[in-house]
Amino acid sequence: MQDKNRTTQRGPAGEAGTRGGVAISETEDLIASDKVEGTPVYNRTGEHLGSIYNVMLDKRAGKVRYAVMSFGGFLGIGERYHPLPWDALTYEPGQGGYVVDVTREQLEGAPTYARGETPWSDPLYGQSVYGYYGLPFPRM
């Protein structure tokens, strides 16, 4: 992510209220997209899995569909992108990050893509993501 200067960004709980002089935008109900991006992701045992790279939005329905987690290294093939159903993420203030109920082993078998790959053009890709995590694919 050398094109995004987000390495110093911390999760919502770690913020003092501003970042780079701009108010951090979060309330009980709302969160800013650029605040989600860069937030770390852990599994239930507290293991760090990666961090949110971006969020996939359904333009027409106005819905948040996926949080794409970036993960570099442990597979030995550079950064990979793991789309996670938005509903699979739970923000844990104590950890300052999102927690997903998935093990590293599950993650290794999960749908991912590499830089330069465009899996979203396959209309069935999203269904495979939801299916892998055992969640119903949202129709709208």
Next chain:
Amino acid sequence: MQDKNRTTQRGPAGEAGTRGGVAISETEDLIASDKVEGTPVYNRTGEHLGSIYNVMLDKRAGKVRYAVMSFGGFLGIGERYHPLPWDALTYEPGQGGYVVDVTREQLEGAPTYARGETPWSDPLYGQSVYGYYGLPFPRM
């Protein structure tokens, strides 16, 4: 936005398919949050109004509520943030940006906030935004 190296980012139509080596994620239905951010915004007469700073997401409902447009200069008081109802934005491929049906004069009277201000903590703020643009406030 000195903490965001997005000055070279272009709108969806201007992309060749990658940015910084990472696949641009957009399909007919989906768009990536970091692709929306930085996209220019125009009014109906083609006048450049600003660019998308971030997107406000409803965490619980999983809905996209607002696109926050940043605008610096013409009011003479530095960068301002204009929340726009997500449904008020229409992407125009020919212009490579979003078009909103609002004049500069309307924009000057619209709800805005400055750096360091946190208007979202007021539960009525979102209603005032939708009200100003003549759109019904989404309950869920």
